[in-house]
Amino acid sequence: MNKRDLKKFRNLLLRERERIINGVERLQKDTLYQPASDNSSSDLTNYAEVGTDNFDREVALRLASNEADLLYEIDEALKRIDNGTYGICEGSGQPIPKKRLEVFPAARYTIEYQEQLEKEGRL
Numbered sequence: 001m002n003k004r005d006l007k008k009f010r011n012l013l014l015r016e017r018e019r020i021i022n023g024v025e026r027l028q029k030d031t032l033y034q035p036a037s038d039n040s041s042s043d044l045t046n047y048a049e050v051g052t053d054n055f056d057r058e059v060a061l062r063l064a065s066n067e068a069d070l071l072y073e074i075d076e077a078l079k080r081i082d083n084g085t086y087g088i089c090e091g092s093g094q095p096i097p098k099k100r101l102e103v104f105p106a107a108r109y110t111i112e113y114q115e116q117l118e119k120e121g122r123l
Helices: 003-032 044-083 098-103 111-120
Strands: none
Touching: 003 044, 003 098
């Protein structure tokens, strides 16, 4: 992969990284760090609100966890750019097609190798 392509993919990864970080910060501000509902009242409406708040927090935590996983993959892809292995399948050693990297710049594997890993239950 030439320097121009590497710069393009680095920029894609950095923009995606920034988007994710901003999204997680908004999620934390809007959901995770909101005060819990006051449960001093014992009516059914209050219980429903507490349940909804808890559900919203669980969903937010799952989303934050997924985003953390994606951030890890992006950081690893940036390391591969730095060490010269970006765009090379970690399993087969074959080049990862640029179209795949344009859709998912943090890809570690070719589609064929990833499908093989999924069939074997190793992913």
